[in-house]
Amino acid sequence: MSKETFSQISPSEFFYRNRDLAGFSNPTRSLYTSVREFVENALDACDQKKVLPDIHLSIKAVDPEQSDPKHYVLTVKDNGPGIEPKHVPHAFGTVLYGSKFGLKQARGMFGLGATMAILYGQITTNKPVTVKSCADEKVIDEFVMLLDIQKNKPVILKHTTKDASKTGLSVSIVLEGDYSKAGSKIRDYVSQTSLITPYASMTFEDPTGEKFHYPRIVKEMPPPPTIIKPHPHGVDVETIRRMIVDTHYQIPAVDNKMIEKIKKELGLQKKSLTTKDMLERAQKRWADLSRPVRTIIALMSFLNVDFDGLQKIRIDDIDVANKKITYWDFGESQSHAIEIDSESSYYKQLANTIQGDTLLTFLTKRFQRVGPTTAEKFCEFAKLKPERRIGSMTNEELVRLADALQKFDDFLAPDPSCLAPLGEEPLSKGIMKFFNPEFASVMQRNASAYSGFPFVVEMGIAYGGGIPATGLKVYRFANRIPLLYDEGSDVVLKIVNEMDWSRYKVKGDPPLVIVSHICSTRIPYKTVGKENVADRPELERELKNALQYLARKLAVHMSRQGAADMEKKRANLYAKYVPLISQFSTELSGKKKEPNYKQLIKMGSEIEEQI
Amino acid sequence: MKNKSNQRTAEAKKEKLLSLLQKHGLNIYDNLDQGKFPQFIIPSRSVNNIVYDKKLRQYILGNASAVRSSRNMSQLRSYTQLAWLAFFVNRLVREGKSSTLRDIYYSSQAFSIDFEDQPESDNIIVDLEAVTLSPREEFHIFPEERSSVFGDLTIEYTVPGYEGKRMNLSDHPDGYLIGPSLSSAELVDTSAELVIAIEKGGLFTRFVEEKVHKKFKSIIVDTAGQAPRSTRNLLRRLNQELGLPVVILADGDVYGEHIAMVIKSGSANAAHLRELTVPDAKWLGVWATDIEKYKLPTIPMTESDIKRIYDLQKDPRYQEGNWKKQLEVFLKLKRKAELEAFSKYGLTNITDKYLPAKLEESKSF
Ligand SMILES: Nc1ncnc2c1ncn2[C@@H]1O[C@H](COP(=O)(O)OP(=O)(O)OP(=O)(O)O)[C@@H](O)[C@H]1O
Ligand SMILES: [Mg+2]
Numbered sequence: 001m002s003k004e005t006f007s008q009i010s011p012s013e014f015f016y017r018n019r020d021l022a023g024f025s026n027p028t029r030s031l032y033t034s035v036r037e038f039v040e041n042a043l044d045a046c047d048q049k050k051v052l053p054d055i056h057l058s059i060k061a062v063d064p065e066q067s068d069p070k071h072y073v074l075t076v077k078d079n080g081p082g083i084e085p086k087h088v089p090h091a092f093g094t095v096l097y098g099s100k101f102g103l104k105q106a107r108g109m110f111g112l113g114a115t116m117a118i119l120y121g122q123i124t125t126n127k128p129v130t131v132k133s134c135a136d137e138k139v140i141d142e143f144v145m146l147l148d149i150q151k152n153k154p155v156i157l158k159h160t161t162k163d164a165s166k167t168g169l170s171v172s173i174v175l176e177g178d179y180s181k182a183g184s185k186i187r188d189y190v191s192q193t194s195l196i197t198p199y200a201s202m203t204f205e206d207p208t209g210e211k212f213h214y215p216r217i218v219k220e221m222p223p224p225p226t227i228i229k230p231h232p233h234g235v236d237v238e239t240i241r242r243m244i245v246d247t248h249y250q251i252p253a254v255d256n257k258m259i260e261k262i263k264k265e266l267g268l269q270k271k272s273l274t275t276k277d278m279l280e281r282a283q284k285r286w287a288d289l290s291r292p293v294r295t296i297i298a299l300m301s302f303l304n305v306d307f308d309g310l311q312k313i314r315i316d317d318i319d320v321a322n323k324k325i326t327y328w329d330f331g332e333s334q335s336h337a338i339e340i341d342s343e344s345s346y347y348k349q350l351a352n353t354i355q356g357d358t359l360l361t362f363l364t365k366r367f368q369r370v371g372p373t374t375a376e377k378f379c380e381f382a383k384l385k386p387e388r389r390i391g392s393m394t395n396e397e398l399v400r401l402a403d404a405l406q407k408f409d410d411f412l413a414p415d416p417s418c419l420a421p422l423g424e425e426p427l428s429k430g431i432m433k434f435f436n437p438e439f440a441s442v443m444q445r446n447a448s449a450y451s452g453f454p455f456v457v458e459m460g461i462a463y464g465g466g467i468p469a470t471g472l473k474v475y476r477f478a479n480r481i482p483l484l485y486d487e488g489s490d491v492v493l494k495i496v497n498e499m500d501w502s503r504y505k506v507k508g509d510p511p512l513v514i515v516s517h518i519c520s521t522r523i524p525y526k527t528v529g530k531e532n533v534a535d536r537p538e539l540e541r542e543l544k545n546a547l548q549y550l551a552r553k554l555a556v557h558m559s560r561q562g563a564a565d566m567e568k569k570r571a572n573l574y575a576k577y578v579p580l581i582s583q584f585s586t587e588l589s590g591k592k593k594e595p596n597y598k599q600l601i602k603m604g605s606e607i608e609e610q611i
Numbered sequence: 612m613k614n615k616s617n618q619r620t621a622e623a624k625k626e627k628l629l630s631l632l633q634k635h636g637l638n639i640y641d642n643l644d645q646g647k648f649p650q651f652i653i654p655s656r657s658v659n660n661i662v663y664d665k666k667l668r669q670y671i672l673g674n675a676s677a678v679r680s681s682r683n684m685s686q687l688r689s690y691t692q693l694a695w696l697a698f699f700v701n702r703l704v705r706e707g708k709s710s711t712l713r714d715i716y717y718s719s720q721a722f723s724i725d726f727e728d729q730p731e732s733d734n735i736i737v738d739l740e741a742v743t744l745s746p747r748e749e750f751h752i753f754p755e756e757r758s759s760v761f762g763d764l765t766i767e768y769t770v771p772g773y774e775g776k777r778m779n780l781s782d783h784p785d786g787y788l789i790g791p792s793l794s795s796a797e798l799v800d801t802s803a804e805l806v807i808a809i810e811k812g813g814l815f816t817r818f819v820e821e822k823v824h825k826k827f828k829s830i831i832v833d834t835a836g837q838a839p840r841s842t843r844n845l846l847r848r849l850n851q852e853l854g855l856p857v858v859i860l861a862d863g864d865v866y867g868e869h870i871a872m873v874i875k876s877g878s879a880n881a882a883h884l885r886e887l888t889v890p891d892a893k894w895l896g897v898w899a900t901d902i903e904k905y906k907l908p909t910i911p912m913t914e915s916d917i918k919r920i921y922d923l924q925k926d927p928r929y930q931e932g933n934w935k936k937q938l939e940v941f942l943k944l945k946r947k948a949e950l951e952a953f954s955k956y957g958l959t960n961i962t963d964k965y966l967p968a969k970l971e972e973s974k975s976f
Contacts, residue, residue, distance in 0.1 A: 569684075570684055573684060573687055573688075574687070576723075577681070577687050577688065577690075577691045578643070578681075580691055580694075580695070580722065580723065580724065581639060581643065581649065581681060581690070581691055581694050582640075582643050583698075584636075584639075584691075584694045584695055584697070584698035585636050585637075585639035585640040585643060585649070585694065585698075586636075586640060587636070587698055587701070587702075588632060588633060588635065588636025588637075588639070588640075588694075588697055588698050588701050589633060589636035589637040589639070589640040590633060590636070591640060595640050595641075595643040595644035596643070596644055596646075597643040597644075599646045600643060600646055600647075600648065603646065603648075604648075604681075604682075604684075604687075607682065607684070
């Protein structure tokens with residue numbers, strides 16, 4: 001029996017190790033990122049439950065007299081589904097706790113954003129976070145919490161409840177920020193978010209008390225994405241390991257409910273037996289026991305503990321291949337690892353229970369668009385036996401599997417149903433409302449994929465009208481998030497700049513706007529700041545096609561506009577000059593009455609341009 | 612006293628112009644009425660279309676012409692400007708009013724015919740000259756510069772308020788401005804047998820003082836440099852209507868020589884016009900050869916003087932005879948002499964010695 005001790009890190013250390021990755025490098029950027037994280041969480045929550053979002057954002061200086069950087073109170077309130085009270089502490093108090101790990105498009109991905117913002121606030125101001133949540137239209141729970149990163153869990157300072165009638169959630173933190181520098185970016189962020197989320201209504205109250213309101217432009221929600229299984233090209237060793245673990249068994253929590261369940265399955269409701277008697281009884285009834293119960297029984301046997309003992313620990317890992325069980329002892333606050341006795345009759349039982357499916361079943365059950373035929377061909381390609389149990393695969397085999405999944409070319413293209421593009425109509429309406437242009441056109445490309453990740457490109461073009469003639473401007477979005485930083489190296493800008501605009505009758509500093517939206521289960525961000533998108537050839541091609549299509553539409557508009565302008569100009573000229581010519585010729589010829597020149601004015605405006 | 616003019620030329624010209632303008636007016640009117648786009652046909656004044664006519668002894672326009680159509684949007688504006696000018700000239704001539712180039716530029720604005728600048732309106736005036744083949748003076752449009760005339764010449768005004776009134780041009784020693792009323796007057800009578808055109812106002816005054824008009828039975832005309840069109844027209848009428856020979860005295864340089872040439876055979880700028888030339892006019896001097904012959908004090912030529920000689924050497928009219936020879940001598944001398952240079956030998960030297968000598972000499976060329 002070997003013992004391992006995890007080293008502990010302080011909350012601020014954890015934060016500082018990860019702050020650049022998460023976008024908290026300085027007070028300016030941190031304020032902006034915090035706004036983003038909370039607003040995006042609110043929008044995600046509403047999207048998921050198909051609620052038309054109503055978002056209120058406010059930033060207030062704690063002491064307005066002070067100069068930047070200083071402490072601000074940041075509050076984001078939504079009308080989404082809220083979070084059930086028992087999950088609130090975890091959602092906001094633990095890192096990597098999230099509900100969006102499934103494969104579908106969402107703004108959030110890592111289960112990190114909210115917690116990082118809260119942590120940043122806590123470290124810079126030593127103030128707790130306040131979360132108010134109502135998930136049942138009856139009660140609103142208010143939590144005031146500090147985070148304890150050592151334990152990766154929150155410390156609830158205060159929990160109160162009140163009556164409520166609407167669901168929704170509000171988060172409020174105090175943090176150090178620099179609004180004088182971050183303000184313009186935050187205002188851009190809010191306004192551009194309203195463009196790409198035209199079904200949302202948003203208000204932003206800034207530290208000066210100014211209110212920005214973006215009303216809802218469209219009343220329908222775009223269709224929500226569905227959660228799908230991963231595409232073989234889109235997984236790495238780590239993902240496969242996780243998939244294997246969560247397919248085959250879950251280490252069941254040992255609570256009263258579970259104990260009841262075990263007693264019931266063993267037919268022990270009335271009697272209370274010793275552990276030894278219990279194990280014997282289980283042996284006899286093994287075939288009738290459910291998988292969690294089998295697991296618990298086997299663990300009791302290996303750890304040699306009773307129910308009480310089981311409740312004092314948390315099983316972290318059962319590694320059948322290496323014959324090792326790792327658990328956390330709450331009493332000692334330490335992690336332990338013990339070896340499994342492979343001679344024990346429970347070893348085989350446990351192994352079979354948790355070794356799980358054959359590779360063939362694993363492939364067809366756990367990946368999208370993989371049938372038995374493809375799976376068998378793949379096994380041959382990977383030189384792995386189809387009937388091999390995946391739970392017993394060695395590390396090398398797992399690496400070989402992951403590698404082969406990437407290289408095998410006969411998988412079908414990724415399923416795009418997990419994507420949620422905005423749709424042409426809402427995008428077009430958003431653009432019309434936002435820019436009030438003289439001309440606009442939008443286009444949604446069919447789904448495509450890079451390295452097993454499906455993506456869809458949506459693009460809009462707008463010209464003239466309310467757009468200032470200051471040259472081409474590009475608005476970039478990814479998964480409905482505006483991208484405001486680091487635009488220089490972005491693939492969208494590259495494509496737009498490579499375009500020969502003169503071929504499309506666009507000259508000088510045109511009043512021209514391009515709106516680009518890339519939707520994907522994984523946006524190929526170039527940098528960890530999630531602000532610019534890398535140039536994958538597949539992505540480049542889709543962007544280029546969309547842009548060319550729209551540019552052609554613009555060119556048609558421009559020449560139509562040119563012809564209309566010309567006709568108008570002609571009409572004006574003839575209306576001005578013909579009556580004069582008539583007047584002069586009447587006097588010159590000595591006539592009394594003017595000639596009938598009306599028809600000539602009309603004809604003049606209709607002449608096709610010569611030359 | 613002679614009276615060589617038996618028809619009333621000025622009146623006839625006016626009538627001819629008015630009927631031409633009316634004809635154009637009718638044409639435009641009918642086009643408009645029939646739903647057709649009216650147009651003007653304007654003889655082309657481009658360099659390619661300006662040719663020297665040896666018989667007429669002046670520059671004329673070739674056969675090329677341009678259409679200015681109201682159908683063409685880019686010409687509509689200038690078409691209208693031209694129609695307006697015809698209309699406006701019609702009023703000027705009928706009402707006997709005169710105006711200047713600058714006036715025209717401003718008058719247009721009352722009719723919402725905006726000229727961008729005066730050169731644009733000046734151009735339209737030349738267009739109408741070309742269309743009607745009449746000089747702008749006939750339109751009663753005059754340039755600012757004025758020259759004068761003195762001598763025994765009786766004229767009869769045709770301008771309103773003075774119609775029929777006669778006047779002798781020797782009554783005022785400063786001479787008479789060759790303005791609109793003089794230009795439109797009938798030439799009635801003269802005792803003169805010669806017209807002397809002289810380049811400079813100062814010499815003109817000297818000639819009057821020295822009674823050149825009596826001594827040489829002449830009418831003296833001050834061209835004030837390059838002779839304005841109205842002056843050239845008057846010289847022509849004196850020559851054609853009254854049968855008087857015309858001689859020219861100008862500075863002894865390349866510009867003086869060309870002043871004489873323009874009076875004689877016109878300028879390329881006015882190739883669209885007739886009746887501005889006096890083909891038989893004689894250039895008395897000052898010739899380049901006179902500079903040595905009369906030992907005149909000289910001043911050196913400038914760069915531009917010399918360049919001007921080279922330019923004129925390309926002109927077909929300077930390809931032979933005395934015209935050619937004098938240019939060559941000027942070029943050789945690279946010096947020039949003004950008319951005033953004769954004052955070195957006394958103020959009356961020019962009238963007493965030079966003029967008679969040259970007049971005598973001119974009989975042979
Ligand atoms: N306004 C909200 N309404 C309902 N649930 C929320 C709200 N905000 C956060 N949550 C829940 O809390 C979880 C944690 O949020 P967090 O921002 O930390 O992670 P994430 O959004 O999943 O990923 P990311 O790190 O990319 O933001 C979310 O997955 C979601 O389940
Ligand atoms: Mg988030």
